[in-house]
Amino acid sequence: xxxxxxxxxxxxxxxxxxxxxxxxxxxxxxxxxxxxxxxxxxxxxxxxxxxxxxxxxxxxxxxxxxxxxxxxxxxxxxxxxxxxxxxxxxxxxxxxxxxxxxxxxxxxxxxxxxxxxxxxxxxxxxxxxxxxxxxxxxxxxxxxxxxxxxxxxxxxxxxxxxxxxxxxxxxxxxxxxxxxxxxxxxxxxxxxxxxxxxxxxxxxxxxxxxxxxxxxxxxxxxxxxxxxxxxxxxxxxxxxxxxxxxxxxxxxxxxxxxxxxxxxxxxxxxxxxxxxxxxxxxxxxxxxxxxxxxxxxxxxxxxxxxxxxxxxxxxxxxxxxxxxxxxxxxxxxxxxxxxxxxxxxxxxxxxxxxxxxxxxxxxxxxxxxxxxxxxxxxxxxxxxxxxxxxxxxxxxxxxxxxxxxxxxxxxxxxxxxxxxxxxxxxxxxxxxxx
Amino acid sequence: xxxxxxxxxxxxxxxxxxxxxxxxxxxxxxxxxxxxxxxxxxxxxxxxxxxxxxxxxxxxxxxxxxxxxxxxxxxxxxxxxxxxxxxxxxxxxxxxxxxxxxxxxxxxxxxxxxxxxxxxxxxxxxxxxxxxxxxxxxxxxxxxxxxxxxxxxxxxxxxxxxxxxxxxxxxxxxxxxxxxxxxxxxxxxxxxxxxxxxxxxxxxxxxxxxxxxxxxxxxxxxxxxxxxxxxxxxxxxxxxxxxxxxxxxxxxxxxxxxxxxxxxxxxxxxxxxxxxxxxxx
Numbered sequence: 001x002x003x004x005x006x007x008x009x010x011x012x013x014x015x016x017x018x019x020x021x022x023x024x025x026x027x028x029x030x031x032x033x034x035x036x037x038x039x040x041x042x043x044x045x046x047x048x049x050x051x052x053x054x055x056x057x058x059x060x061x062x063x064x065x066x067x068x069x070x071x072x073x074x075x076x077x078x079x080x081x082x083x084x085x086x087x088x089x090x091x092x093x094x095x096x097x098x099x100x101x102x103x104x105x106x107x108x109x110x111x112x113x114x115x116x117x118x119x120x121x122x123x124x125x126x127x128x129x130x131x132x133x134x135x136x137x138x139x140x141x142x143x144x145x146x147x148x149x150x151x152x153x154x155x156x157x158x159x160x161x162x163x164x165x166x167x168x169x170x171x172x173x174x175x176x177x178x179x180x181x182x183x184x185x186x187x188x189x190x191x192x193x194x195x196x197x198x199x200x201x202x203x204x205x206x207x208x209x210x211x212x213x214x215x216x217x218x219x220x221x222x223x224x225x226x227x228x229x230x231x232x233x234x235x236x237x238x239x240x241x242x243x244x245x246x247x248x249x250x251x252x253x254x255x256x257x258x259x260x261x262x263x264x265x266x267x268x269x270x271x272x273x274x275x276x277x278x279x280x281x282x283x284x285x286x287x288x289x290x291x292x293x294x295x296x297x298x299x300x301x302x303x304x305x306x307x308x309x310x311x312x313x314x315x316x317x318x319x320x321x322x323x324x325x326x327x328x329x330x331x332x333x334x335x336x337x338x339x340x341x342x343x344x345x346x347x348x349x350x351x352x353x354x355x356x357x358x359x360x361x362x363x364x365x366x367x368x369x370x371x372x373x374x375x376x377x378x379x380x381x382x383x384x385x386x387x388x389x390x391x392x393x394x395x396x397x398x399x400x401x402x403x404x405x406x407x408x409x410x411x412x413x414x415x416x417x418x419x420x421x422x423x424x425x426x427x428x429x430x431x432x433x434x
Numbered sequence: 435x436x437x438x439x440x441x442x443x444x445x446x447x448x449x450x451x452x453x454x455x456x457x458x459x460x461x462x463x464x465x466x467x468x469x470x471x472x473x474x475x476x477x478x479x480x481x482x483x484x485x486x487x488x489x490x491x492x493x494x495x496x497x498x499x500x501x502x503x504x505x506x507x508x509x510x511x512x513x514x515x516x517x518x519x520x521x522x523x524x525x526x527x528x529x530x531x532x533x534x535x536x537x538x539x540x541x542x543x544x545x546x547x548x549x550x551x552x553x554x555x556x557x558x559x560x561x562x563x564x565x566x567x568x569x570x571x572x573x574x575x576x577x578x579x580x581x582x583x584x585x586x587x588x589x590x591x592x593x594x595x596x597x598x599x600x601x602x603x604x605x606x607x608x609x610x611x612x613x614x615x616x617x618x619x620x621x622x623x624x625x626x627x628x629x630x631x632x633x634x635x636x637x638x639x640x641x642x643x644x645x646x647x648x649x650x651x652x653x654x655x656x657x658x659x660x661x662x663x664x665x666x667x668x669x670x671x672x673x674x675x676x677x678x679x680x681x682x683x684x685x686x687x688x689x690x691x692x693x694x695x696x697x698x699x700x701x702x703x704x705x706x707x708x709x710x711x712x713x714x715x
Contacts, residue, residue, distance in 0.1 A: 011451070015713060086712065087450060087451075088450070089556075089557055090448070090450060090557035091553075091554065091555065091556065091557050091712045092709065092710060092711075092712040092713055093450070093451060093709030093710060094450065094451040096451070097451055098449065098450060098451035099449070099450040099451060100447065100448070100449055100450070101447070101448040101449075101450065102445050102446075102447050102448075103445050103446065104446060105448070105557075107556065107557070116477060116481060118480075118481050118484055118485060119477065119480065119481065123477075123480070126473060127473045127474075127476075127477055130469050130470040130472075130473040131470060131473075131552065131556055131558060132556065133467070133470075133558070135469060136469050182445065
């Protein structure tokens with residue numbers, strides 16, 4: 001019994017769809033819903049409707065973690081990894097099941113939590129430490145170490161609103177990394193900051209694990225997961241799909257992904273908006289019109305997006321804007337395209353249609369990309385907005401594009417430039433300077 | 435080092451889901467987070483005084499200006515009775531605790547909604563937020579209270595032993611603000627209507643409280659009923675303690691009872707919904 005740091009038994013979490021992001025729940029709506037529910041119950045048609053408006057983000061997940069284990073949690077977007085960490089760090093309660101945790105939990109779910117722009121770095125450091133559950137004496141003792149780790153010594157008495165985003169993140173991570181909990185829960189924080197700082201963070205996590213503390217680590221960076229962790233948990237569709245040595249679990253995850261399990265699959269899990277019209281499906285298609293999850297860097301990216309209204313009262317799509325935001329695997333937005341951009345196509349005056357977007361090659365260097373889909377009127381009306389609606393992989397070009405390797409280190413996007421060479425040095429007319 | 439750590443201190447055990455919900459307010463946990471309460475209050479106070487031009491003077495402006503307005507309209511024009519003391523002091527003595535309550539209740543209602551980022555990303559006892567919101571305005575209250583003492587001294591009134599009862603009435607005001615905040619903060623997370631209802635409710639509450647008029651206008655047989663408004667007791671208590679007016683006799687007990695019942699129910703409701711604040715906020 002005492003040999004367990006974390007024991008999760010049957011953890012489940014159900015979300016009401018829309019509840020997470022709907023900021024305008026009003027008593028009026030709730031009363032209306034209560035009446036509708038009561039009527040449905042009376043006429044015995046309740047269950048179908050009730051089930052349809054909820055999703056299980058996590059279903060019956062059980063596992064034990066021994067003290068000192070370093071566990072990597074992998075899985076596709078929306079699989080439930082973050083929900084699991086939120087439950088274990090007590091941010092939200094599970095709908096079902098229970099967990100027992102021995103030791104102080106430190107969570108790095110999102111760094112910089114509770115920083116106030118008007119306060120100085122020093123003040124924020126104390127405040128943030130207190131929010132993370134550190135004692136004032138403990139913070140004071142580690143103060144110099146934390147500031148040195150963050151590399152913000154010169155600015156420690158400057159309000160953080162004057163900090164660069166890099167400094168801000170470094171200070172925030174430094175506080176959290178020095179809290180010395182028995183159990184450290186880390187979610188994707190390594191996606192932020194520059195490469196140098198990421199290395200520093202990984203090093204810090206190495207130290208923590210060498211001190212015999214337990215770590216639960218969620219990341220899309222599979223190499224980091226393999227390097228740091230000993231055991232892996234694979235979460236698929238909210239359920240625990242594999243639990244074992246990290247190498248096996250990562251390999252299984254990679255196979256699942258490669259067989260199309262995640263890639264190219266439309267996944268409307270994180271969805272918000274009024275919903276009177278919906279994006280019903282979205283796919284990357286090959287030249288032959290077949291659904292795919294991959295595309296060579298020198299082939300056009302062609303997306304088909306099915307949109308349709310939900311109400312039968314003659315609502316029309318005309319006037320709505322379709323936007324795709326394509327991000328890197330780590331979540332940095334790279335490109336936004338809208339159907340109302342110059343040269344785009346207005347949605348027709350119909351109730352349903354398929355929108356096609358062609359991005360002429362080349363656009364991206366090989367790697368994984370995530371797509372956020374938006375339907376609505378920007379700034380005015382969010383009809384349907386889906387984070388991580390879709391993930392695809394750009395493969396190396398079929399015909400050599402460059403005699404050297406295409407590397408994301410030199411930029412994610414790839415463009416055909418117009419080059420020419422004039423012999424001799426061309427005299428340049430002096431401009432006015434503007 | 436690791437072994438020493440393990441041997442030298444008791445490892446806390448946290449239970450999630452299942453049994454945890456059934457427990458009442460976890461006072462031991464609140465105590466371990468007491469420094470966070472201190473930092474939250476300190477942050478709010480610091481930010482407030484750093485971003486405003488007048489800083490601490492704002493603590494005086496509101497009660498002082500309201501006193502002038504009340505004095506002109508109720509005191510001089512309407513000739514409101516004031517239990518035998520100058521109407522100006524009569525009003526100010528009530529306005530100082532009332533302003534504290536109104537500020538604290540408004541801040542309390544917004545205390546969770548205004549901290550969405552914290553709540554969605556890190557665990558701490560959620561109850562700390564309304565508590566901090568109610569504690570912070572005590573700083574302004576202290577400043578205004580000093581101003582009140584100066585005005586009373588200038589008005590030629592000598593203070594008696596009644597002064598000793600003031601901490602009790604202040605505590606009652608804070609408890610009233612906390613009770614209201616526990617309810618409104620939790621309701622506000624799910625029902626944003628609270629934001630619209632609250633200013634109206636506080637205004638309504640002020641008229642139900644003897645701020646501009648004396649409680650002696652209320653018939654004696656109604657006084658226990660009047661005591662169901664704890665702020666009526668607070669305001670009359672302040673006047674009795676500082677100005678020597680008859681005081682809130684017969685009102686204290688109903689106030690305390692109604693507060694304890696409402697606070698207990700509020701904490702129970704808060705406890706029931708706090709686990710999913712992060713999902714709906």
